[in-house]
Amino acid sequence: MRVALFVTCINDTLYPDTGRAVITLLERLGVEVGFPAEQSCCGQPQFNTGYRHLTEPLVHRFDRAFADYDYVVTPSASCAAMVRDNYPRIAAKAEAEGRAGRELARAAASAVPKTYELTEFLTDVLKVTDVGAYYPHTVTYHPTCHGLRMLGLGDRPRRLLERVRGLELRELPGAEECCGFGGTFAVKNPAVSAAMGADKARAVLETGAEAVCTVDNSCLMHIGGTLRRQGAAARPVHIAEILAATEADAREPSRARATEGSPR
Amino acid sequence: MSGTYLGMPAFPAAAASSTQDARLRGNLRHATHTIRDKRAKAVAELDDWARLRAAGAAVKDRTLRHLDHYLEQLEESVTAAGGQVHWAADAAEANAIVARLVRETGEREVVKVKSMATQETGLNRALAEAGISAYETDLAELIVQLGDDLPSHILVPAIHRNRGEIRDIFREQMARWGRPAPDDLSDAPAALAEAARLHLREKFLTAKVGISGANFMVADTGTLVVVESEGNGRMCLTLPETLISVVGIEKVVPTWQDLEIFLQLLPRSSTAERMNPYTSMWTGTTDGDGPRTFHLVLLDNGRTDTLADTVGRQALRCIRCSACLNVCPVYERAGGHAYGSAYPGPIGAILTPQLRGTASELDASLPYASSLCGACYEVCPVAIDIPEVLVHLRERVVQGGRVTRRGVKTVLKPAKGHAAERAAMRAAGFAFDHPGALRAGQRLAARTRRLHPRRLPGPGRAWTDTRDLPPVPAESFRDWWRRTRGEERAK
Ligand code: SF4
Numbered sequence: 001m002r003v004a005l006f007v008t009c010i011n012d013t014l015y016p017d018t019g020r021a022v023i024t025l026l027e028r029l030g031v032e033v034g035f036p037a038e039q040s041c042c043g044q045p046q047f048n049t050g051y052r053h054l055t056e057p058l059v060h061r062f063d064r065a066f067a068d069y070d071y072v073v074t075p076s077a078s079c080a081a082m083v084r085d086n087y088p089r090i091a092a093k094a095e096a097e098g099r100a101g102r103e104l105a106r107a108a109a110s111a112v113p114k115t116y117e118l119t120e121f122l123t124d125v126l127k128v129t130d131v132g133a134y135y136p137h138t139v140t141y142h143p144t145c146h147g148l149r150m151l152g153l154g155d156r157p158r159r160l161l162e163r164v165r166g167l168e169l170r171e172l173p174g175a176e177e178c179c180g181f182g183g184t185f186a187v188k189n190p191a192v193s194a195a196m197g198a199d200k201a202r203a204v205l206e207t208g209a210e211a212v213c214t215v216d217n218s219c220l221m222h223i224g225g226t227l228r229r230q231g232a233a234a235r236p237v238h239i240a241e242i243l244a245a246t247e248a249d250a251r252e253p254s255r256a257r258a259t260e261g262s263p264r
Numbered sequence: 265m266s267g268t269y270l271g272m273p274a275f276p277a278a279a280a281s282s283t284q285d286a287r288l289r290g291n292l293r294h295a296t297h298t299i300r301d302k303r304a305k306a307v308a309e310l311d312d313w314a315r316l317r318a319a320g321a322a323v324k325d326r327t328l329r330h331l332d333h334y335l336e337q338l339e340e341s342v343t344a345a346g347g348q349v350h351w352a353a354d355a356a357e358a359n360a361i362v363a364r365l366v367r368e369t370g371e372r373e374v375v376k377v378k379s380m381a382t383q384e385t386g387l388n389r390a391l392a393e394a395g396i397s398a399y400e401t402d403l404a405e406l407i408v409q410l411g412d413d414l415p416s417h418i419l420v421p422a423i424h425r426n427r428g429e430i431r432d433i434f435r436e437q438m439a440r441w442g443r444p445a446p447d448d449l450s451d452a453p454a455a456l457a458e459a460a461r462l463h464l465r466e467k468f469l470t471a472k473v474g475i476s477g478a479n480f481m482v483a484d485t486g487t488l489v490v491v492e493s494e495g496n497g498r499m500c501l502t503l504p505e506t507l508i509s510v511v512g513i514e515k516v517v518p519t520w521q522d523l524e525i526f527l528q529l530l531p532r533s534s535t536a537e538r539m540n541p542y543t544s545m546w547t548g549t550t551d552g553d554g555p556r557t558f559h560l561v562l563l564d565n566g567r568t569d570t571l572a573d574t575v576g577r578q579a580l581r582c583i584r585c586s587a588c589l590n591v592c593p594v595y596e597r598a599g600g601h602a603y604g605s606a607y608p609g610p611i612g613a614i615l616t617p618q619l620r621g622t623a624s625e626l627d628a629s630l631p632y633a634s635s636l637c638g639a640c641y642e643v644c645p646v647a648i649d650i651p652e653v654l655v656h657l658r659e660r661v662v663q664g665g666r667v668t669r670r671g672v673k674t675v676l677k678p679a680k681g682h683a684a685e686r687a688a689m690r691a692a693g694f695a696f697d698h699p700g701a702l703r704a705g706q707r708l709a710a711r712t713r714r715l716h717p718r719r720l721p722g723p724g725r726a727w728t729d730t731r732d733l734p735p736v737p738a739e740s741f742r743d744w745w746r747r748t749r750g751e752e753r754a755k
Pocket of ligand 1: 533583588589647
C-alpha cells in the first residue's frame with residue numbers, strides 16, 4: 001500500500017503542525033507515508049470564485065504528483081471534496097468547451113477514487129477507530145460543511161474522537177451550521193461572514209470546552225481567529241493533532257510541537 | 265423601503281447594514297429556526313422522501329425539456345375550458361396585459377392572492393400608475409403593503425416583522441386603505457388575524473376582479489392550482505366576476521398524476537405540514553360557479569433564456585417552498601431585502617441573476633452571497649444543486665461567457681471590478697503550478713514573519729476587523745519535510 005500525504009497549500013504554508021501530525025499518526029499505525037514535492041493546491045479557491053479554467057493545470061499536477069501512489073490522504077475535508085466532486089466536473093466542462101481532450105478526464109478519473117480525507121482513511125481503509133491517542137482535554141467538534149455535506153463523513157470523526165483516552169467530547173449547539181468562512185466569501189461578504197463566525201464562536205464557548213476541533217484548518221482559522229480576537233480561552237485544534245497526541249506528548253508538551261510557535 | 269427594489273446597493277453593502285440590525289436578526293433567527301426544525305420533522309415522517317425528491321426533479325426536468333409542447337397543450341386545454349391565454353415576454357408586457365384586462369372590466373380596484381410572479385413584475389406599482397388599486401389579501405402581503413415595505417421571504421413576506429411591529433402598522437395604516445383597525449388592538453396573533461379578516465372582508469365582498477398566480481398548471485386539463493394556508497386565495501379565486509392569473513411558464517406539469525408528487529413535496533418543505541389547509545383548483549369557467557371570465561397570462565421574463573443554460577436551468581425546477589431560505593445562514597443574517605428582488609435567499613441568488621442578467625452591480629454580487637455550505641441543496645425538495653449553479657454564475661461574472669438574452673445567443677464580457685482579483689488568481693495559479701515559486705513565497709513569508717501584522721490594510725481589512733490572522737510559522741511543511749526526510753524518494 002503506497003500512501004501519500006496531500007498536505008494542501010494552507011496547511012503547508014500556515015499549519016505545518018497538522019501535516020506533521022498526520023505523518024506521526026500514520027507512521028504510528030504502521031503506514032509508510034510519502035510526500036511528493038510536486039504537489040501544490042487543489043484549486044478550490046480559484047474554482048469557487050469563478051476561475052475554473054485556472055484549476056485545469058492543477059488537476060494535471062495532482063494526477064502527476066500522486067501517480068505512483070495507491071492512496072492520497074489529506075487532512076482537509078474541503079480539499080478532498082474539491083478533488084472528488086469537482087475534478088470530474090472540471091474535466092467534463094473543459095471537454096464540452098473543446099479546451100481539453102480525454103487527458104484531463106483521465107487525470108480526474110485517476111485522482112478521484114484514491115483521494116481520502118484523513119478520518120475516512122483511518123476508518124474506511126485502515127479500519128481503525130482507536131488510534132492509540134491520549135489527549136486529556138475537553139473538546140467540542142464542529143463538523144465542517146464540506147465534510148458533512150459534500151463528503152458525507154457522518155460520525156467518522158466522532159467515532160475516532162470517542163476512542164481518544166482522556167478526551168471528553170462536548171456537544172456543540174447548532175453544530176451543522178456553517179461557520180461563515182467560505183473561502184473568498186469571508187472577503188467578499190465580510191459582515192455576514194463575521195456575524196456567522198461570531199455565532200459559531202459563541203456556541204463553542206457555550207460548551208465550556210478547552211478546544212474546538214474540525215477536519216479542516218480553513219474553517220478553524222476563521223473560528224480560531226474570531227475566538228482569539230474575543231480573547232476567548234477556547235483554542236482551535238485540528239483533529240489530526242489530537243489523534244497524533246500520546247501520553248509521551250502530555251508528559252513532555254514540547255514534543256507535540258516540534259518547531260517553534262504553534263501557528264495559531 | 266420605498267416599494268421598489270430598483271437602485272438597491274450590491275448585496276455585501278445591503279447585508280452589512282442589515283447584520284447591524286439586532287431586531288431584524290432576532291426576528292429572522294427565531295422564525296427561520298422554528299420552521300426549519302418543523303420541516304425536518306415533517307420530512308422525516310415519509311420514508312420515501314428521497315425517491316419523492318428524485319421524482320419531483322425528474323418530472324420538472326422532463327417538462328422543461330419539452331416546455332414548448334406542454335405550454336401549447338396547456339393553452340389548448342385552457343381555451344377549451346372557456347379561458348383566454350395571453351403570452352407575456354417580459355414584466356412590462358405582463359403588466360400592460362393585466363392593466364388592459366382590468367380596464368376592460370371598467371373596474372378600478374382588484375383583490376390579489378399572494379403571487380410571486382406579480383411581485384417579480386412589480387404589478388401593483390404598474391397598476392397604480394394605470395389608476396388601479398390592487399389590494400393584497402394574504403396576511404403577510406397585507407402587512408408588507410400597509411407598511412409600504414417590500415417582501416423579504418417567499419413564503420412569509422413579512423418575516424422581518426414581529427408582532428409588535430405588525431400591530432403598529434395595522435393601527436396606523438389600515439384606515440388609509442379601508443376599515444380601520446380596532447383602537448385597542450393588541451399584538452396577540454388572534455387579535456391581529458381578526459383585524460385583518462374584518463378589514464379584508466370588505467374588499468372581498470365588493471371586488472369584481474381578482475388577480476392570482478398559481479403554484480402549478482396542469483397541461484392536459486388546463487387546471488391551475490394554488491395552495492395556501494389562510495383561505496384568502498380561495499375567496500379571490502371564487503368571488504370576483506373576472507379572474508386574471510399571472511403564471512411563470514415553468515409552472516406547468518403534464519398531468520394530475522405528476523401533481524401528486526408535488527402536493528407531497530411542497531407543504532412538507534414549506535410550512536412543514538402534511539397537507540396545506542387550502543388547495544384550490546380552477547379550470548376555465550363554469551356557469552353559475554366562480555368567475556365568469558378567466559384570463560391566464562403566461563410569463564416568460566427571462567425563463568426561456570435560463571432554460572438555454574444547461575447548468576443554470578435547474579433553477580426553473582423551483583416550487584417556491586422557501587426551505588432553502590429557512591436553512592440559509594446567509595439569509596438569516598442578511599435578511600431578504602438585501603437580495604434586491606422578489607426572490608431572496610439561495611434560490612434568489614441563482615434565479616435573479618439568470619432572469620435579470622448580471623449587468624447591474626447588485627445582480628453581479630448575488631452569486632457571491634453564499635458561503636457554499638450546501639445546506640440549501642440538502643433541503644431542496646426538487647434537488648436543485650444551488651452551490652453548483654452559484655459557482656457557475658460566478659464564472660459568468662468574473663470571466664464572462666456565452667449566454668442567451670431574449671432568445672439571442674451572445675457573449676458576455678466579464679463584470680467590472682474583478683481585474684485585481686483576476687490578476688491575483690492568475691498569480692496564485694502560476695505559483696501553485698510552479699512549486700519552486702510557491703516555496704520561494706513561503707520562505708519569504710517565513711523570513712518576514714515577525715513583520716506580519718495581525719490586521720491588514722486595504723481589501724483584507726474586512727477580514728481582520730473581526731478576526732486575527734494566524735501567524736506565519738517559521739518553516740513550511742515542505743521545508744520541514746526536506747530538512748528531516750530529504751527529497752521524496754521515487755517509488
Ligand atoms: S430552490 Fe428548492 S428549497 Fe429553495 S424555494 Fe425552490 S424548491 Fe424550495
